[in-house]
Amino acid sequence: EPEVTQTPSHQVTQMGQEVILRCVPISNHLYFYWYRQILGQKVEFLVSFYNNEISEKSEIFDDQFSVERPDGSNFTLKIRSTKLEDSAMYFCASEIRFTGELFFGEGSRLTVL
Amino acid sequence: AQKVTQAQTEISVVEKEDVTLDCVYETRDTTYYLFWYKQPPSGELVFLIRRNSFDEQNEISGRYSWNFQKSTSSFNFTITASQVVDSAVYFCALSEGETSGSRLTFGEGTQLTVNP
Numbered sequence: 001e002p003e004v005t006q007t008p009s010h011q012v013t014q015m016g017q018e019v020i021l022r023c024v025p026i027s028n029h030l031y032f033y034w035y036r037q038i039l040g041q042k043v044e045f046l047v048s049f050y051n052n053e054i055s056e057k058s059e060i061f062d063d064q065f066s067v068e069r070p071d072g073s074n075f076t077l078k079i080r081s082t083k084l085e086d087s088a089m090y091f092c093a094s095e096i097r098f099t100g101e102l103f104f105g106e107g108s109r110l111t112v113l
Numbered sequence: 114a115q116k117v118t119q120a121q122t123e124i125s126v127v128e129k130e131d132v133t134l135d136c137v138y139e140t141r142d143t144t145y146y147l148f149w150y151k152q153p154p155s156g157e158l159v160f161l162i163r164r165n166s167f168d169e170q171n172e173i174s175g176r177y178s179w180n181f182q183k184s185t186s187s188f189n190f191t192i193t194a195s196q197v198v199d200s201a202v203y204f205c206a207l208s209e210g211e212t213s214g215s216r217l218t219f220g221e222g223t224q225l226t227v228n229p
Contacts, residue, residue, distance in 0.1 A: 031215065043158065043204060043219040056216050091158060100146050100208050100215045104158040 002026040006092050006105035014113055016081050021108045023075045023092030032075045033093040033102065034067065036060070043091065049075065082112045115140045117207050117220035125226045126195055134190040134223045136205030142166075147181065147188045148206040148217065158204070164188065195227045 005024045013019050025032050034046040047057040049067055066078045075094075079086055089109050093102040116139040126132045138147065149161040162172065164181050172179045176193045192199055202224050206217040 033215065035217075042221045043206075043217075045216050045218070048216060058216075089156065093158075095215060098215060100148050100163045100206075100217065101160045102158070102215055102217070103160070106155065106157045 002103075004092055004094055004103050004105035006090075006108050008108055009106070010109045010111070012111045012113065013082055015084060019079045019082055019086075019110060021077045021079075021090050021092075021110070023077070023105055024073055025075055025092065025094030026096075026103055027073070029094035029096045029103070031055075031095045031098060032067075032069070034077045035091045035093060035104075036088040037091065037107075038088045046077075046090075079110075082110075084112050086110060087112045115142075115145075115207050115209050115218045117205050117218055119203075119205055119220035119223050121223045122221070123224045123226070125228065127228050128197060129194050130227075131191060131193050132195050132225065132227075134192075134203050134205075134225065136188045136190065136220060138186050138188065138205070138207045140207060140209055142209040144210050146208045148208070149179065149188075149190050150204045150206060150219075152202040152204065152222070154201070161190075192225075195225075197227050197229055200225060200227045 007022045032049040035043050037043045045058050047061045047067055048055045064080045068076050089107040091107045092105045095102050118137045145166045147164045151159045169181050178191045180189045202222045204222045205220040208215055208217050
């Protein structure tokens with residue numbers, strides 16, 4: 001069964017460092033998302049991406065964040081200069097069309113020290 | 114602004130008991146979608162159901178059933194004859210309007226523990 005894959009599963013970084021989280025969405029899907037979940041809290045929307053551009057972003061997704069689909073298969077989230085409060089589980093998701101039936105990856109846990 | 118409230122932080126039941134997870138939502142839109150997702154201990158989020166605001170029919174899928182009531186802005190989820198494998202965090206979510214993508218607003222989640 002097709003699935004969304006994310007790497008790395010866990011990354012530890014120092015405050016101020018750049019981090020890139022990678023995702024391979026399901027191949028025929030057209031909409032891509034990043035969500036995050038701070039430990040023990042709810043899942044929060046970060047950004048949606050369609051037709052090679054950001055379609056919507058939340059207030060969390062400030063200038064420190066960027067997304068890219070560099071090669072037609074990978075979908076990346078970059079955090080330019082990490083802060084302690086960026087520590088969270090980051091989920092990539094995709095869907096074939098707008099239905100809300102998102103297919104989530106298993107997440108990348110980011111720990112900022 | 115949209116909001117989803119799951120007042121039950123944790124629920125613990127014994128296997129074979131029925132359990133209902135509550136979800137109350139707020140939205141100004143007349144067109145919206147409601148969802149339930151399951152997050153098992155492995156961490157991934159698994160889609161369970163989507164319901165649009167114009168369809169108040171209740172739905173049953175095996176041991177799962179959902180009760181959507183616009184009058185009370187609720188979308189409750191019942192598991193009948195619960196099993197240990199149902200232990201997970203369950204999230205209710207809302208998306209407004211016909212946007213260009215699925216910007217879901219999640220509730221805080223309900224941790225369900227089913228004991229043998």
